[in-house]
Structures are given as structure tokens and as C-alpha cells.
Amino acid sequence: xxRKKYTGKGIGVAVxxxxxxxxxxxxxxxxxxxxxxxxxxxPYDDNGHGTHVSGILGGDGTASQGRYKGAAPGxxxxxxxxxxxxxxxxxxxxxxxFQWIEDFGKIYNIRxxxxxxxxxxxxxxxxxxxxxxxxxLWDKGFTVVAAAGNQGPGDGTVTAPGSSRKIIxxxxxxMLQGNKAVSGRGPTFECVCKPDLVAPGNRVTSCxxxxxxxxxxxxxxxxxxxxxxxxxxxxxxxxxxxxxxxIKMLLRESTDDMGLPRNQQGWGKFNCEKLIKN
Numbered sequence: 001x002x003r004k005k006y007t008g009k010g011i012g013v014a015v016x017x018x019x020x021x022x023x024x025x026x027x028x029x030x031x032x033x034x035x036x037x038x039x040x041x042x043p044y045d046d047n048g049h050g051t052h053v054s055g056i057l058g059g060d061g062t063a064s065q066g067r068y069k070g071a072a073p074g075x076x077x078x079x080x081x082x083x084x085x086x087x088x089x090x091x092x093x094x095x096x097x098f099q100w101i102e103d104f105g106k107i108y109n110i111r112x113x114x115x116x117x118x119x120x121x122x123x124x125x126x127x128x129x130x131x132x133x134x135x136x137l138w139d140k141g142f143t144v145v146a147a148a149g150n151q152g153p154g155d156g157t158v159t160a161p162g163s164s165r166k167i168i169x170x171x172x173x174x175m176l177q178g179n180k181a182v183s184g185r186g187p188t189f190e191c192v193c194k195p196d197l198v199a200p201g202n203r204v205t206s207c208x209x210x211x212x213x214x215x216x217x218x219x220x221x222x223x224x225x226x227x228x229x230x231x232x233x234x235x236x237x238x239x240x241x242x243x244x245x246x247i248k249m250l251l252r253e254s255t256d257d258m259g260l261p262r263n264q265q266g267w268g269k270f271n272c273e274k275l276i277k278n
Contacts, residue, residue: 012077014110018084020054025063031077057071058071058072064215071231071272101137101142113134114145115134144166147221150183170195182220183201238276256269
């Protein structure tokens with residue numbers, strides 16, 4: 001496991017994904033890396049998804065002269081690799097990552113957990129374990145933000161753990177209609193309206209593994225989720241005393257209504273400027 005001495009600056013965000021490549025846009029802000037798939041020690045990403053997500057969240061745009069800057073370029077990133085090079089993972093690895101966050105969260109000032117992954121399994125046992133895991137993190141005070149998944153446009157297509165009633169679930173505002181309508185939508189199997197809100201996720205440019213430092217375009221609710229997580233990190237920099245429940249309510253109050261059904265758009269489209277000014 002890679003660990004860096006925490007300097008006490010910035011909000012820590014745990015990113016559960018395919019890992020992270022030490023792109024120049026992250027500077028020295030990769031606070032820790034733990035590989036639950038292969039047990040390797042140094043930061044790496046053999047898929048690229050996690051690096052892309054982390055760039056949307058916290059890249060500072062150095063390699064692009066500021067053109068591709070993330071939502072919270074001052075945050076600390078804790079990368080937990082729970083998916084392999086093919087983007088596949090196990091429930092056990094994800095649950096171990098949840099426990100890691102509980103054990104080390106205070107050390108790295110982890111306030112937010114970004115989960116841009118979800119299971120397509122219809123196994124009730126697997127979904128129940130993942131939902132219990134994220135809800136335990138939520139109950140311990142972490143602000144958990146998860147993707148709605150790309151199984152839409154049918155009803156009941158929000159993937160776990162995004163289907164949890166407690167956590168903040170994000171869909172893609174530009175992937176709700178037409179031939180790109182893949183953003184997962186509710187209701188969940190517990191008849192809960194989801195997602196909670198939506199944010200842009202179509203053709204997003206962000207960090208990619210490799211030197212010279214490069215960028216790639218990806219689409220999906222995975223790209224929408226770190227945009228919201230980054231906005232929350234900026235809010236917590238301003239008001240660190242806020243609880244996860246208070247943050248969820250502030251998000252609700254700051255969204256823009258798109259005029260779509262609740263199970264498509266949630267409360268509406270994420271508006272970071274309104275959130276920070278709240």
C-alpha cells in the first residue's frame with residue numbers, strides 16, 4: 001500500500017475504481033493508494049477509468065494549461081483499486097475497501113467517497129451486501145456519492161450501490177433522452193425514487209494513463225458522479241462542519257429542474273455555483 005504523510009490540507013476523497021495513474025494534474029495530492037485486486041504497492045491504473053474519474057474530480061489541468069481542470073483541484077485523492085484491467089471486480093474487494101475507509105478515513109481527512117462503479121448482478125444477496133456497506137459508511141458520517149449506472153432507459157435500472165436510499169446517486173443529465181438515454185433510472189426495488197440528481201456525463205475529457213501526459217474522452221454516469229463529488233469537496237472546504245445529511249439537502253435545494261420525471265432527473269441538474277453560494 002502506498003501512503004503519503006497527510007499535511008492536513010484539503011478535503012480527502014476516496015475513489016473506488018480501477019486505480020490511478022500519477023498524472024501530473026494530480027501533483028502531490030494522491031494521498032494513498034491501496035490495490036485490492038493484485039496487492040501491488042505503487043499507484044497504477046491498467047484500465048484508465050479510475051484515472052479519468054479522478055481527473056474530473058480533482059485534476060488541476062497542468063498538462064493542458066488549465067483547459068481540463070477538475071471540479072476540486074485542491075482536494076486530496078485516496079485511490080482504492082477495486083476493479084481490474086477489464087473493469088471487473090468482486091463484492092469482497094469492494095467491501096474490504098469500505099472497511100479500509102473506516103479504518104483510515106480520519107488519517108486522510110476523507111469526507112467523501114466516490115463510487116463510479118456499480119453491479120449489474122441481479123443477485124439480491126450481492127446487492128444487499130453492497131447496500132449495507134455504503135449505508136454503514138453513510139451512518140459513520142462519510143458523504144457517499146455513487147453512479148446511477150448505464151443500464152437505462154428502462155425503469156428500475158439504477159445499479160447497486162447507487163440504489164441505496166441513503167446515499168447520493170448521480171445520473172447523467174445529457175444521457176437521459178434520445179439515442180444516448182442510458183442513464184439508470186428508478187424506482188429501485190425498494191420503490192425509492194432515484195437518481196437524486198443528474199450532471200453532465202457525455203463525452204467528458206479528462207486524465208488518461210501514460211507519458212507524455214494525455215487526456216481521453218469518456219461518457220457515462222461514472223463521469224457525472226465525480227463532478228458532484230468535486231462540488232461537495234469545494235463546499236466542505238468552505239463549510240467543513242456540514243454533515244452528509246445537510247449536504248444532501250443543500251444539493252436538493254441547488255439543482256435546476258429539467259422538467260423531466262423524478263425517476264429520470266431526480267431533483268434536477270447539478271448546479272455547483274448555487275451549491276457553493278447556498
